[in-house]
Amino acid sequence: MTGRNRIIVVIAITVAFPPLCAPIRANAWWLQTARWLLPVLLAVFCSPALAQGDVATVRIDGRGVFQVGPGAEDGDPAARARRVEERLSPLLGNPDALAPAAPRRTTAGWSVTVSGIPVVSVTPRDAEDAFTTEADLARQWAAALDTALQSARERRLGWGGRFVTETRGSGEAAIGRLAESVSRIIPRVLAAAIVIALFWLLARGVRGLLRLIFRRTVEDVTVESLVKQLTYYAIITLGFFVAVDALGFDPTTVAAGLGLSGIVLGFALKDILSNFVSGLLLLTLRPFRIGDQIVVGDLEGSVEKIELRATRLRAYDGRVMLVPNAEVFTSRIVNNTADPLRRGAVALWLGYDVDVDRALDVIRNAALRATGVLESPPPAVRIDDLGQDDIRVEVTFWADSQRSDYKNTAAAVRAAILDNLVASGISLPDPSTRTVTVKDTSPDK
Incomplete structure (x- = not known):
């Protein structure tokens, strides 16, 4: 798998893992931590950029001999060190035929040979990193390799010596490479963690500063929310790329990889991006503002x-509802407080035995004095229906939807009407009773 493909797989795991865990006990702190920590660890330790250090150690029987940097064929020092070890392995299979390691100069440059077989080439970068010339470095490597081969030859002499040595050497080599990788990775991870923490604190500080500025200059909390969130996520994104550089990635390469892996990220981020873009559109187009009373679907x-x-919506009974922005943006929205005036209506029933005109005046005056009802336009009282046993009356009124609660105003109107009717001696019909008039139609009457 190529380095770019590995980056794509790591990004896909990082993005797809948190949503998969979302339905499982969202209030568990350990799960909330694992949802984001595990993908980050996968991205760090599976990354080819971290596994690829500046140098790698060539080992014989698990013992370090010398270090090599990136080669001309492969930019990965670890792969170059493994190729050198693979060339030495067949030679160690016949210890008696081993010849001393020696430097050799060819038209391509300096190299080190063992028994006439080239095992490693000395590059100009190797010499530059060692602060010496290619010839001197070739001699140093040859001397170190010759000493290591002689020790390996002695360890293989005797019954079972080769098996024990190679088995032990494989384990020591694996442990050595692991320790070498960890020693390179941990400082980078710590540096990246510090960068992320600093940028996170910076983002929170800037967001708090913007909150203070907006509260003194701009009263529109929707605009405040848009600017604060865009600034917050812009700083976090900048911190991400700085942390990427601290981890050893090239930020431009990562950005290019994100562009090339658009299909993978498109599937993994479909819902997240949809909600993100919908949130930006809602904050920009502003079909409603913070504090408005709205209806979204059946909510x-x-x-x-x-x-x-x-x-985030708060229902009238106190429940908190989180509605994804994509659902809000694509749903039919009814904004009950978009206009400052909102008309309300309440209904009541009167009996046929009351003075209707007087009762309507009492109801109109009561509605006008109710808390939250506007004097202009004035309340209207009309007979809505004539039933078999009662008269249905509808009272309409206007309230300031941005200053008072519509439901509380309607309740105040009902209470005021009831009090005024009782005080005026006008009774409301009892639904449990019915007046029946019997007319005698016999012929002798």
């Missing part, structure tokens, strides 16, 4: 917060 409540992922 109704007051808007408490508009985030880039979801819109």
Whole structure:
């Protein structure tokens, strides 16, 4: 698998893992931590950029001999070190035929040979990193390799010596490579963690500063929310790329990899990106604002917060509802508080035995004095229907939807009407009783 493909797989795991865990006990702190920590660890330790250090150690029987950097054929020092070890392995299979290691100069440059077989080439970068010339470095490698081969030859003499040596050497080599990788990775991971923490603190600090500025200059909390969230995520994104550089990645390569892996990320991020873009559109187009009372589908409540992922509503009974922005944006929205005036209506029933005109005046005056009802336009009282046993009366009134709660105003109107009717001696019909008039139609009457 190529390095770019590995990056794509790691990105896909990083993006897809948190949503998969979302339905499972979202309130568990350990799961919330694992949802984001595990993909990050996968991205760090599976990354080819971290596995590929600046140098790698060539080992014989698990013992380090010398270190090599990136070669001309492969930019991975570890792969170059493994190729050198693979060339030495057949030679160690016949220890008696081993000849001393020697430097050799060819038209391509300096190299080190063992028994006439080239095992490693000395590159100009190797010499530059060692602060010496290619010839001197070839001699140093040859001397170190010759000493290591002689020790390996002695360890293989005797019964079972080769099996024990090679088995032990394989284990020591694996442990040595692991320790070498960990020693390279841990400082980079710590540096990246510090960078992320600093940028996170910076983002929170800037967001708090913007909150103070907007509260003194701009009263529109929706605009405040848009600017704060865009600034927050811009700083976090910048911190991500700085942390990527601290981990050893080339930020431009990572950005190119993100572009090339658009199909994979498109599937993994479909819902997240949809909610993110919908959140930006909601904050920009502003079909409703924070504090508005809206109806989205079959949900109704007051808007408490508009985030880039979801819109937070509070129902009239106190429940909190988080609605994904994509669902909000594509649903039919009824904004009950878009206009400052909202008309309300309440209904009541009167008996046929009351003075209707007087009762309507009492009801009209009561509605006008109710808390939250506007004087202009004035309340209207009309007979809505004539039933078999009672008269249905509808009272309409206007309230300031942005200053008072519509439901509380309607309740105040009902209470005021009831009090005024009782005080005026006008009784409401009892639904459990019915007046029946019997007319005698016999012939002798």
